Amino acid sequence: MAKEQKARGKKEQMKGKAKEATGRAVGNERMTAEGKADQMKGDARQAKEKGKDVFKH
Template identity: 80%
Template sequence: MAGDQKAKGKKEQAKGKAKEAIGRAVGNERMEAEGRAGQAKGDARQAKEKTKDVFKH
């Protein structure tokens, strides 16, 4: 389950990065902001899973 959540976090980060880059390329500030938000969500998920791992061992 934890591996699944980690993968989900990585996917969110990658999606956010792509969306931000596309938004920047076309000059769409909203899309760029949504991309940054997606990256932050992925970062938070990754941090949560890493914290869980620390307390498991």
């Protein structure tokens, strides 16, 4: 389960980066902000899962 969540976090980060880059390219500030938010969600999910791993071992 943890691997699935880590992969999901990585996917959110990549999706956010792509969305942010697209937003910058077309000059859409809202899309850029949404991309940054997606990246932050991915970062948070990754950190949560890494924290769980620390307590598992």
